[in-house]
Amino acid sequence: MSTLGFTISEDQEQFARSARDFGVRRLAPFYKQREREGAFDRDTLLEMGEMGFFGVELPEEFGGLGLDAVTAGLVLEALSESDFNIGQLYVTMSLAGTILAKYCDPEIAAPWLEGLVRGEYLPGIGLTEPQAGSDAGKLAMRAVRDGDSYVLSGEKNSVTFAKQASFALVWARTGTVESRARGISAFLVPLDLPGITATEWEDIGGRAAGRGTLYFDDVRVPASHLIGEEGRGFAQVMQGFDYSRALIGIQCLAVARISLAETWVAAAARESFGKPLTSHQGVAFPLAEAETLVHACRLMCLETLWLKDNGLPHTTEAAMCKWWAPKLAFDVVQTCLLTNGHGGYSSELPYEQRLRDVLGLQIGDGMAQIMKMVIARAYAGRETA
Template sequence: MLDEAEREFAEAARRFARARIAPGYMARESTARVERELVREMGALGLIGADLPEALGGHGQPSVMAGIAIEAVAEADINMAYVPLLASLNGQIIARHAEPGLAREWISRLVAGEALACIALTEPRGGSDAANLALAARREGAEYVLHGEKSSISMADQADVAVVFARTGGAGSGARGVSAFLVPMDLPGIAVTRFRDLGSHAIGRGSIFFDGVRVPAAHRLGEEGAGFVQVMQGFDYSRALIGLQCCGAAQASLDESWAYIREREAFGAPLAQYQGVSFPLAEGEGMIAAIRQLCYHTLRLRDAGLPHTAEAAMCKWLGPKTAVEVIHQCLLTHGHYGWSLDLPHQQRLRDVMGLEIGDGTAQIMKLIVARERAGRDAVQHARKT
């Protein structure tokens, strides 16, 4: 599956993640922050923005390398894996659509771990209907003025910069009236809140409020009205990365569970000898291995410039769903120990569950697959009848 250079990179990433990231996984739930010094260490090792253009401060590697980094980090802490994932998602949009000087400034900072990025698309009335935006961007000379709210934004209160999608067209302009902007989070008029969520506390999720925020017109990403197409193309990428993020978390619980049933005895024998204990873990290994293959296949399609929308949707649908089921089984395998807050399975379960919602629900992903395979017109006709 991986060539020699990719395997070497994966091994180096895992060594670092196990030594530096994994020991703090459970503690980060209490601090509810990612450590900036640790992020800078990740940047120095090339774990952030491996896929971003070298000319703009990235490493110029295939997107498969970004997936390898994200899976390795997620094995240690699924939350820390958001850092390279959001850097790649936002960085690709910035690299393709920002003015070169602006792109070089922010991509170099993201790759070095000197800055964190978030993507601001979802709004209180939106969600799955991603084009239904109310946040307005009004042109005033050499600036745009932003008014409105973004909601359910990962890393809202930690990000240094946001890729923000706003309505520049009229109320009835739909997706064609959406534009994208690169917005530093320290501009006057920006306020943030943090939600009280079930999991992913180290990353956090919240609302961003824009009250007359003035953004230079040079910070618009691409043509006016082209923002929705940009984000939809980006999601084809991030959905494969999220699948690998979930595989990493599930693999960590599987590895811990295999070690546990080798050591734990019942009725005079190791638990591993009982098929009722070992078979569910074997099933989990098979499912995670299959999804991992699908995710890397999707990234290789992307690197080859081939269509991969349906495959990306499959990654996003199957990855979180299966990881939740596998981690839940690992928790049960540990018996009454698994029910303790002292073990990480309960935290991983809560952290992964949020990805069943964020970046597209299973229902939306299945709709995308159906459109790609049957055709958009056929699917829309079926919904009307």
């Protein structure tokens, strides 16, 4: 088991405060508007890029700040309090960016990473398929070498930013079906290549992000756009998910924390039977319990990021973050909605949108059952769990 050993410095706190102030001014007032429009405001993303909010952990050679994962998590948390979907973009940028920076040819990766850091380019993650989600070893999409290109054929489902992304990291089978995960390779694919079409789904939440399907009809991708070694793509993405799962935990808990902060104030201002609502244990105790659980889960997520920064194993802890934090956040936001009474059930307050948005991450990036299997194997062994 890991040992807790991180602290939050004043510099980290200051960066997070800057992100939180920006979120209150520039993100929160337009949270609902972005949902109605079903897209991000590109001017806002460019402004965020200028302020250094994207690519916090990416190397400076690619335009990033070269900071640690804990700092990236704190900035993500501050932004997600104001707009959960901006947080989802941040997580996807971190996942795609760290994979490209570590495994892709630097000359090929540089323009895409620099555009990502500036807020010009949105990335997509092309892993899930109609019959292959958690079991990524079953991927059916093919990538066939043809001279100095690979030809990609198939489809990718549940791609966030499907119609807004400039490029995607796409995983396809270069080996035999029998090779399963060992036959999977990863590619950097510009989404304006001939043969690529995108559709968008009608989701109940996360509408600003715009999840959808990417279709690849004999798409020719330069061989130089292979990420890492052929046949090693599955291992690369699994390592990336250890990071993104901890970030997702922070992202979801940010929504729970801000909902609790608002609800304490609202409950104290309302009276029932001549007393503030918070004087009634039936109101105050559920909120107190929620604060306790959120505090504990947040510490676990931050510790997981600290383990990553120190080069220590964190796969099990990341799985704990991923299954617990989205479920906990959903439950806490629901509690806050109910505590706010008939007003909480209205779209005038943000709880219904937060509830729908956070629900999606009980599915995306690995369902709870898969996360618990990862944890069980760590404690009981792969053969017995």
